[in-house]
Amino acid sequence: MTASTASPASPASPVVSRTLHGNVLVVGIDHPPVNALSVDVRRGLVEAIEAAQADPAVTAVLIVGAGRNFIAGADIREFGKPPLAPLLPTVCNRIEACPKLVVAAIHGAALGGGLEIALAAHYRLAVRGAKLGLPEVQLGLLPGAGGTQRTPRLIGAAAALDLMLSGRHARAEEALQLGLIDRLGATDDVLGEGLAYVRELLAAHAAVRPTRAASALSDAGVDAMRAAVEAARKETATRARGLFSPMKIIDAVEAAFTLPFDEGLALERRLFVECLESPQRAGLVHAFFAEREVAKAPETKAATPRAxxxxxxxxxxxxxxxxxxxxxxxxxxxxxxxxxxxxxxxxxxxxxxxxxxxxxxxxxxxxxxxxxxxxxxxxxxxxxxxxxxxxxxxxxxxxxxxxxxxxxxxxxxxxxxxxxxxxxxxxxxxxxxxxxxxxxxxxxxxxxxxxxxxxxxxxxxxxxxxxxxxxxxxxxxxxxxxxxxxxxxxGFIGNRLLAVYRTAADYLMEDGASPYQIDRAMREFGYPMGPYQVVDLAGGDIGWAARKRRAPTRDPRMRYVEIADRLCERGWFGQKTGRGFYRYEPGARTGAPDLEVEAIVEAERLRVGISARSFTDDEIVRRLMCAIINEAANVVREGIALRPLDVDITLIYGYGFPRYRGGPMKYADMLGLPTVLAELERLSQEDAFFWRPSPLIVKLVERGADFSSLNGTAS
CATH class of the missing domain: 3.40.50.720 (NAD(P)-binding Rossmann-like Domain)
Known part of the structure; x- marks a missing residue:
């Protein structure tokens, strides 16, 4: 720290310090471990800007972070709690409106609200190794403190949409190239580099420069902006199918060049609240917490890894x-x-x-x-x-x-x-x-x-x-x-649940649904592929071998559907043989429905004496999800999975369960366990063995609890 002329300023927040370096007020954020934007940080920033404005000895403000980061984003400890003033948009607007020069000096992470704070400053410097991003989409949200309005004004709509829709982090060098920052520091001394930059700006009589007045949008032209937005809409409709917040991000960025700045901010806030209230946000936030919890196994705390x-x-x-x-x-x-x-x-x-x-x-x-x-x-x-x-x-x-x-x-x-x-x-x-x-x-x-x-x-x-x-x-x-x-x-966690999922799908197929309707219904639910597409991709012979291995110990009460065996007996193992549940043209990875497969399905129904009945897509999803949830409860009850969240992460990362639904256990909680239990009890009238409700679900419903009570986290 270049502290030769530094002196403490007036009292500050415990997590936001104020130190006068000559005529520059250094506002330091020290909120371990990542300088998250808690209410105390937000309040401290507003107080610091007000103090700078009121002090004639202060000519400029430099905002820096202590420790390893500038500001890594929102404070996850406040997730799900009522918001406390000042809200982040208020903080950002207050920084931007300061009549004295405000510079953000960035090292480490400037993510989400952290980058929005930097965008509200008048100038931005970053040192090498810094990473900047707006990853709110990964939590089912959008930048809600001006990020959708300020970012495109600085770097254009196309680049802004790329950052927000991908959630990726840009290194300092790329941020400079994009125009997200104004200066790349020559050393990793963020305070020294920041002070030098502020003094250089003051010596050059640099003007206060509100980001709302940045010109990247006008320089690019309305036609280019509109083309970028339409291209993003088209790509997002395919790549982010079923997701709520990406299209809202595009709507907000479009407002940056179709509405005055303050009206764009108001629209951004309305869209942010819509995302905040979406079930997808709850699912994605749960997945965010769960991914961090799964690594905390008992053995990792009790023992030291071998080299x-x-x-x-x-x-x-x-x-x-x-x-x-x-x-x-x-x-x-x-x-x-x-x-x-x-x-x-x-x-x-x-x-x-x-x-x-x-x-x-x-x-x-x-x-x-x-x-x-x-x-x-x-x-x-x-x-x-x-x-x-x-x-x-x-x-x-x-x-x-x-x-x-x-x-x-x-x-x-x-x-x-x-x-x-x-x-x-x-x-x-x-x-x-x-x-x-x-x-x-x-x-x-x-x-x-x-x-x-x-x-x-x-x-x-x-x-x-x-x-x-x-x-x-x-x-x-x-x-x-x-x-x-x-x-x-x-089968451990994942393949054990996959087997039950497949069994429930096979029951539906033998009872009257086509494999193609089942696949379509599950894709619409959010899976990238339906169960029979997965069979064809993995190879039907793998499941066939497992079924033959289990045959001697199969419970006689268990209904067994032989349709997949009939296909395997013909050598139809999926993509690698050109035929499975689907027919594949040479070299094709996407199959077409096969009339011969449907004939085999119908022949098997006749053989076992089943009259086909129709199912809606919603009924298909409900049955398959109940099967997974019920077996997942047994997996947790038996200790195969430590907690429900371990099941959720397994299905999300290994089996394509839609992340925005949080995993099967979180999805069950959002449906309501009494609703799940009632459906299982109804289905058990058809097949008391397969659909017997898990004792864990029964116990939790009796207690008025849900799976989240077993996770040991706030998610």
Whole structure:
């Protein structure tokens, strides 16, 4: 701090300090951990501006943040509570209206309301490493303190819409190029750089410059603005189908060039309140909190992770290669094991193909590809894993094959190495039994493509040690995955719920709904794909193998629909064979309805004596959601999932559940658990075994509680 001439100003808020540096009042925000815009911060900022205006010794104001950030956004501790004055729009307008020069000096994060504060200042400086963004769309909101009006006036409608609709963060260098900031600091001394910039502006007699008067919109022209808005509407209608706030953001930005500034602010505020009151906002806020809570497993608090510097991957197929890429992207070396040289060459080719695709799309440079591949080695001998700290098995989903692999790993791996299986369904305790060290064996269930999909189910078998679980969570952090702790059972959390979802869909199909109507209804609900599109994408043979494996232990009370088996018996496994529930033209990833499939469905109905009946799309959604919610309650009741929020994150990140609905458990709470229970009781009159209400739902309804009461969070 350049404090040689600094002196404390008049008393300030506990989280907003005021220090006079010559004729510059430095307003410092110190509200750990991220300088969020709490009511005390908002009040302190207004008081600081008023103090500067009233003090003849002050010529200019510099707003800076303490710690690692400028202002990272709203205070999440105030979410869901009645708003307290001053509201953020009032603060921003007060800053902009100050007759003395106001400069924002940005380091770290200036996000959401934090960036809106900076936009209200007359000039903006950022140091390298700063990131600026308006990510409110991710919470079902829009910038509500002038962001939709000031941003396009500074950088134009197209660039403003890109920032707001994507929710992405712009680095300081890009922000300068866009015109979001006026100066890029030469050093990382944000206070020193800020003071130097203010003094330079004062020496040049720079005018107070309200952002509302910025000219990017007028410079670009109305036609260009209108074209940008219409292009955004068209793209958003497809990309953000079903979402509420993106179209409201576009409406607000349009107002920036069709309405006077103050009328645009008023419209922005009305649209903000509409978003605030939307159920989507509640779902997205819940998902925001839940994503942060899932990493807090008991073992992460009780144990220290083991050191992991080298990783082995057994299996070079699509999943093994994807896992290898995820590890390489984290900067760790990978040794891949395959059964022979030919298979190993295919595995390496799978890895190279991923990087070639990234290079072709311009996402990485060729030298980044070369650096990643330099960390990749392969072998046909398990001895190559002798010094690996962690090994991930990703071979065929067969218990005998996996036990053979783990027997070899037990033989060659050093003591203390973590041995992980990527199994989707199988009993990890049985797999661990193939070793002399079951305490070192854990499940790491990746989702395909493993280098892209963010979910990682960390499956905790009975005998695993706490530090191995902690190691798995630390690895997930390094791989930038969203980890969810799951207990060991058939299918864990996600695939167990997927199986029930599919079963309920099969009942609907056999009872009269077509697979194509079911898929359409679930897409309209918000899933990117319907259940039968997913079957075709994954490969019908995978589910067929699982059904045959479970057949000997299937409860005789369980109704079993054989339609999918009839397709598999014909070799119709989905996209990879050109036929499944849909028919695929060569090279096509989108299928067309198949009359032969509908004939097979009808023949199966006749065989089992079912007369087809019609279902509305709403009935389809209601049944499938009740099936998922009911089984999810059993998963929580049995301790397979720690909390309802763990189920929500699993379904959102691994299975395409619409994020804006918050996950199945949050969705159930928004419907009302008494409503869900009543529907389950009605359906149980058709099939008492499948639709038996979970005892957990019954218990919560009796207590007048819901799933959120089991999360231990405010969401």
């Amino acid at each position: 992991v510097a080298t990783i082995g991957v057994v299996g070079g197929g699509t999943m093994g290669a994807g896992i290898a890429v995820a590890v390489l992207d984290a900067g760790l070396p990978v040794t891949m094991i395959e059964r022979d040289d030919e298979a190993l060459a295919r595995g390496r080719a799978h890895v190279e193909r991923v990087y070639d695709g990234l290079v072709a799309k311009g996402r990485i440079k060729t030298d980044a590809k070369a650096a990643a591949l330099a960390r990749f080695t392969g072998s046909t001998s398990y001895e190559a894993l002798a010094q690996a700290d962690l090994v991930i098995e990703a071979v065929f989903e067969d218990m005998a094959v996996k036990k053979a692999v783990f027997s070899e790993l037990d033989r060659v791996c050093k003591r203390g190495a973590v041995l992980a299986t990527n199994t989707s369904y199988l009993d990890i305790d049985e797999i661990a039994g193939a070793t002399s060290r079951p305490a070192d064996v854990i499940g790491l269930h990746f989702f395909s493509p493993a280098n892209i999909m963010k979910l990682l189910e960390i499956v905790v078998p009975a005998r695993v040690s706490a530090d191995v679980v902690a190691t798995a969570f630390e690895l997930a952090r390094q791989l930038r995955k969203v980890p969810v702790r799951a207990g060991a059972c058939d």
